[in-house]
Amino acid sequence: MKKFFSVADVADLHGVVQEALSLKSSPHAFEHLGKNKTLGLVFLNPSLRTRLSTQKAAMNLGMNVMVMNMDKDGWALETQDGVVMDGTTVEHIREAAAVMGEYCDILGLRSFPGLKDREADYTEDLFNKFISYCGVPVVSLESATRHPLQSLTDLITITEHKAVEKPKVVLAWAPHVKALPQAVPNSFSEWMCKAQEQGLVEFTIAHPMGYELCEDFTKGAKITNDLEEGLSGADFVYVKNWSSYVDYGQVYPVAQSWMMDNRKLQMTNNAKVMHCLPVRRDLELSSEILDGPNSLVIKEAGNRVWAAQVVLKRMLENL
Amino acid sequence: MKKFFSVADVADLHGVVQEALSLKSSPHAFEHLGKNKTLGLVFLNPSLRTRLSTQKAAMNLGMNVMVMNMDKDGWALETQDGVVMDGTTVEHIREAAAVMGEYCDILGLRSFPGLKDREADYTEDLFNKFISYCGVPVVSLESATRHPLQSLTDLITITEHKAVEKPKVVLAWAPHVKALPQAVPNSFSEWMCKAQEQGLVEFTIAHPMGYELCEDFTKGAKITNDLEEGLSGADFVYVKNWSSYVDYGQVYPVAQSWMMDNRKLQMTNNAKVMHCLPVRRDLELSSEILDGPNSLVIKEAGNRVWAAQVVLKRMLENL
Amino acid sequence: MKKFFSVADVADLHGVVQEALSLKSSPHAFEHLGKNKTLGLVFLNPSLRTRLSTQKAAMNLGMNVMVMNMDKDGWALETQDGVVMDGTTVEHIREAAAVMGEYCDILGLRSFPGLKDREADYTEDLFNKFISYCGVPVVSLESATRHPLQSLTDLITITEHKAVEKPKVVLAWAPHVKALPQAVPNSFSEWMCKAQEQGLVEFTIAHPMGYELCEDFTKGAKITNDLEEGLSGADFVYVKNWSSYVDYGQVYPVAQSWMMDNRKLQMTNNAKVMHCLPVRRDLELSSEILDGPNSLVIKEAGNRVWAAQVVLKRMLENL
Known part of the structure; x- marks a missing residue:
């Protein structure tokens, strides 16, 4: 699996549920699978359950986890191309995503919709760009239109x-x-x-x-x-x-x-x-x-x- | 020990001090005790020493640590029962505590007093409810009336x-x-x-x-x-x-x-x-x-x- | 190496580069070197690349990492001696640094210049005091005048x-x-x-x-x-x-x-x-x-x- 963004990313619903239940009964059975692998969790919006449960899951698999809380004020990302960045955005998603991909084997991203512009939200522009530019598998931690986990x-x-x-x-x-x-x-x-x-x-x-x-x-x-x-x-x-x-x-x-x-x-x-x-x-x-x-x-x-x-x-x- | 909230939770003052000093001389003697166990540290108020020292202690015991900073603005908890939650609190402590208990084997909680209403602070309502609802052992990281660590x-x-x-x-x-x-x-x-x-x-x-x-x-x-x-x-x-x-x-x-x-x-x-x-x-x-x-x-x-x-x-x- | 603050702290430029490239080709070759050692990363200013890359480096060496985000509002440090601390600074760097040195084997510090007072920035007062008081090796994560990493x-x-x-x-x-x-x-x-x-x-x-x-x-x-x-x-x-x-x-x-x-x-x-x-x-x-x-x-x-x-x-x- 290279991407977990929608139900279309899972071929076998029944199989994935059974595999999850099998992990529930043996949480540490695959603790060597993630050795020396790093999961980066990027939150553009706050999270409680999603962060803790994904972090726990990664630790059960023996992975290292790095959490990045990038709220919109602190580290505003530019998502549009062709913009002269002389305003409030401090980094383009092209660089931000690619750099995080350099440090992590798998990335998770949370990004809520603005709820102002339906077209903009439903194209999932930020999410798709993040996936394109980071170069590693991406798990959605909730996007503008979906929360697949x-x-x-x-x-x-x-x-x-x-x-x-x-x-x-x-x-x-x-x-x-x-x-x-x-x-x-x-x-x-x-x-x-x-x-x-x-x-x-x-x-x-x-x-x-x-x-x-x-x-x-x-x-x-x-x-x-x-x-x-x-x-x-x-x-x-x-x-x-x-x-x-x-x-x-x-x-x-x-x-x-x-x-x-x-x-x-x-x-x-x-x-x-x-x-x-x-x-x-x-x-x-x-x-x-x-x-x-x-x-x-x-x-x-x-x-x-x-x-x-x-x-x-x-x-x-x-x- | 199921709870560490006051001196009443320690039967043997002398014994616990001697055991602590023994850990000081052999910090990693019990590093397998915490393998695959997770400590969750929940801060409703900021912390420097308490967070670092508790995290270090947990790592010495081989535990995984997850830190949750839930300041009052970002994730305001409702503590009263029977309240219609149509105001500013986003989650009831019944759910918040129980969910954190699902992800962690031991929880630590820090919550300062409001210093406005003595009765409310000294009943330690939030702390007691957190203990009741989370279902796992709880370490006080400082409560309204005590700082036992x-x-x-x-x-x-x-x-x-x-x-x-x-x-x-x-x-x-x-x-x-x-x-x-x-x-x-x-x-x-x-x-x-x-x-x-x-x-x-x-x-x-x-x-x-x-x-x-x-x-x-x-x-x-x-x-x-x-x-x-x-x-x-x-x-x-x-x-x-x-x-x-x-x-x-x-x-x-x-x-x-x-x-x-x-x-x-x-x-x-x-x-x-x-x-x-x-x-x-x-x-x-x-x-x-x-x-x-x-x-x-x-x-x-x-x-x-x-x-x-x-x-x-x-x-x-x-x- | 006890301090990494400027180029003067590296005797052999060619040698350190070759050693870094050798680590790049075998990232986990020294994963036992950091076992039971703790790196503390102290950020007085925000960081993305520096935090993630340093954390990743430490994990590759088997170290534990603790991150402290101490922005100026939340935990303002006093750096001057002889000041009656009856204002907005909540802790003196003498105590803050020494305490962090108690919990960590190596510390990293990031502190940006104020850009108001050149003399104050270029003496690197805060950084030098932190190094003096913490008692452990310090890596600069960017100081007022240098960014050696x-x-x-x-x-x-x-x-x-x-x-x-x-x-x-x-x-x-x-x-x-x-x-x-x-x-x-x-x-x-x-x-x-x-x-x-x-x-x-x-x-x-x-x-x-x-x-x-x-x-x-x-x-x-x-x-x-x-x-x-x-x-x-x-x-x-x-x-x-x-x-x-x-x-x-x-x-x-x-x-x-x-x-x-x-x-x-x-x-x-x-x-x-x-x-x-x-x-x-x-x-x-x-x-x-x-x-x-x-x-x-x-x-x-x-x-x-x-x-x-x-x-x-x-x-x-x-x-």
């Missing part, structure tokens, strides 16, 4: 906890106070659509009018604006807020209650509840669910390690 | 440098420009009171009127408002500023000079002078003392490694 | 890529939007002057009037204010901006074009072009050069590892 984690978690062969999985929009990116729901959707194609799940998306995701990510999904209809018979409910794709980056007032709570849980098939975290309690998801037996959120976060580890393992094997 | 260091240092069986140890208040927490003096006091009970030291606290510490930490200590009386015959003088506990977080003008200097040193039994650092030169403690033969401050800082290492060793043995 | 890297890179026995090397001033320190050009100049003395290169400096470097660094160099004259017959062009030393820290308007581009490259002997990075594209150096076959900037950045590694290796051998 999270989605692989989610598929691992669903596989571990499913009680039926082909569970009904529902991505349910939930309220928030901020305008959040579509990266997590886009990515979850593209992974679940592919899992559905392979007969692994049945996938539904429920969201209020105006919160339609980009169709590139939702092909094959059943989509409804009726939360109750979506939840009916669900085995897994994946709760997540996102801002509008259509009216890009905007947030609409939503009349109906879309917070996931125990009353709504009753409409499901005693569903397990998932969330990528951080979660706003009693706004997105009720405390009673988070603290109750149906919540998988902590185990899901724990599985971030095995998603990262299987990706790094495959990259190391291919260096 | 510092106090253990101090007892190690006194043990190493004492010239008499039962030295007179004086905690002497000193001036500062800022309102500082009571964590270091509280903790030093509770460790010295216990050491006094066990016949290891004789303990006196000297401070101006209005700077009385919480009595929970000072039981058995001799307390005086007369610095000269306190210093008389002292073998060790532990210099430290703190703000008022009674009129919580306030700073009073102090008429008399409370800065420790050579003139005052003459009143002692040629005392060794200690300070947890950072120290304000010529405000808390004179340069002549800091640069002279009676200062232990650098050796004391060096001993932070062995305090952390003995605590981590005991936790690792008990995992 | 960069200059050693540059000599390694020139040695690798030279086509003639004694290439003509030109340090060519270039425009920028900010007032930059003289550390890189000072250091490059003192290394090239020494290399010239040893018959390794022929060295010329080209800069506009008013940008004369301090003569301590340029003894033996040919100096011209005519860029075309300087570039004539050059085998290597080292492009770099700096602010005025004479009118300290100031920036003058420069009438003539001093940006390095393909037209100017034609005046050279098909010169290789170098830059320490980060580079402002199309302001200091044209994109056509940076993206073309004459640029060495990425390989040069890559060589930072071997410069750091040979220095650390010599220090470890001498502990």
